[in-house]
Amino acid sequence: MTEAFVLEVRDLRTHFVTDDATVKAVDGVSFAVRAGETLGIVGESGCGKSVTSLSILRLIPSPPGKIVGGEILFKGTNLLSLPDPAMRKIRGNDISMIFQEPMTSLNPVYTCGDQIMEAVILHQKVGKAEARTRAIEMLRLVGIPSPEQRVDEYPHQLSGGMRQRVMIAMALSCQPEVLIADEPTTALDVTIQAQILELLNRLQREMGMAILLITHDLGVVAETCNRVAVMYAGQVVEYAGVEDIFARPRMPYTVGLLGSIPKLGEERERLRVIPGNVPNPSEFPSGCKFHPRCPVAIDRCKVENPPLTTIRPGHEVRCWRSGEAEAGTLDMGKAFEEVTS
């Protein structure tokens, strides 16, 4: 089972040390992806999902950031113990990343072609002419019309959706085994979002890579992911297959997230929200970090942080009351409705 995982993150801890406090942005996160599989990492802003993805590539700005514990296994090799030159060979070649902002993720002084070629030239022993052919091929693969012409254009000449396609072409130019997509569609409008997701799905089928999709959009998750890790305050709070997450969420936070999606045909004055805010990462509450916002919190939640426990094969939850929910004696959704209405 384990050897089938391309990327496995075990108990990752990334902390930011500032003069005032130590911010535990990622505090013991574990998950794993197989080739050809998409894992969604979901959570509100500031829950640590982006830091997790940057930690995998060891791109955390240091100082103040530091990976203080855990393992990141890429095909069995711990990336955290690799020397820098070896890590650079992995970046872009075996594991690559698409960033959130297509407007600023391309260097304005180089043509699209130059930027795609850069990855190829960095990692593979090919000449300029061949790298250029490769860049054109990649542009065609990501669905950019007349790639022979686009390859010589500058980022400012392209639309946002086009730029995101160029980013994807850059990331995939060396045929990586893992693609980390950090909110790849957040900055795009909905029709382009759908195209980009469809493109990622198609490329995944063709190239068989594993995708780590970081998003706060549950709609995107439902459409693309096989498994989902829900993060809250630097920890994974629920980790399950995509059907389980949507049909049988057992962590109040996940329940709240799903409940906050407006439903078609439903008439409401205000959208449903989870009451309260994401806690400040430098002063997390004691016990379960969600308890101040949780409608079903009990006294135990305030003092003791629940461990991630398996309630069903392939479904792990971090909640003291998940057992009751699983047994059907507690309706978390209803509890939320009562506090919000």
Next chain:
Amino acid sequence: MTTAVNDRSPWQIFWREFKKSPVALAGAGILILLYGAAIFADFLAPWPMPQQDLDFGYHPPTPVHWFADGRFVGPHVLASELVDIGRSTYRTIPGERHPVRFFVQGRQEYRVLGLFPTRTRLFGVDPPAHLYLFGSDKYGRDTYSRLLYGSRVSLSIGLIGIAISFLIGTLVGGLSGYLGKGFDLVVMRVTELIMSVPALYLILALRASFPSNVPSDRMYLIIVVILAFIGWASLARIVRGMVLSLREQEYVNAARALGAGTLRILFRHILPNTMSFLIVAATIAVPGYILGEVTLSFLGIGIQEPQASWGNMLTEAQNIRVLKSMPWMLIPGFFIFIVVLAYNFLGDGLADALNPRKVTGGKS
């Protein structure tokens, strides 16, 4: 699909913006003319640089006549003779007409662009007449010719000086901004030290650390080194500041995610993005170097006679008698003024044309 604007290369966009400013175009035109004149000084100057005629010191500019006795006879000058050696007054000898000849063969051979030997000069007159377009100096040397030869020194010092400062400033500032920490701390304190001492005292102090009697070619190098040493500091600070903001850009992160190393990111991704600002900063800084040379030479510790430079040509214009009765001795000062102005106009035009908010083609 692609619009007309999008089809333009960055250079075309730059040119389209640049030519909107007539002042900047004029600045560029003047500089092209002056640098061209410096390159072809041997051809344009009627006299070789060191040639003197001690009997004709402080000769006023020779008027060029086109008509004689009401008839057009082409350009010619009248020969003149000394009247009072103490006051340097001259009178023309009527009737002694000497035509201005073009493409004359000079006495001294020179090489065009340092390659092709020739004696041809654009114009000249036959002795005993003198053609002093801008008058002559104490030794009877032609100010116009020396202005041309001097421009070789004065104008090139600006370019070479800025080139050296630019290299050091970009490298040091770039590394300082990107690496940060201790390196940044040390470098920035050094630049503050250099910038906190008034430039003139620093120039003089540095000048004092070199021997005073050195050949003029080595003196040229010494001046360039001194000026570059002072100039790199402010450029380094500009670059550092820009690198500090650029290194947080997403595309820098993207390049790191692609596996690019530190130096590659700095030189390929960050520094090219500072270039448009740096070109403007450098253009506006060039006059500082030209004025630096002028200052040193004016004070007599820069370029030494008989080598001409705009600064040491002005040395003679220090006393009130010369200023009062030989105003043509100030002509080098006028050219310095024109060059400084032209560089500033050009710099302003470049700043507008290279403004990235305009380059995006309408979207601001």
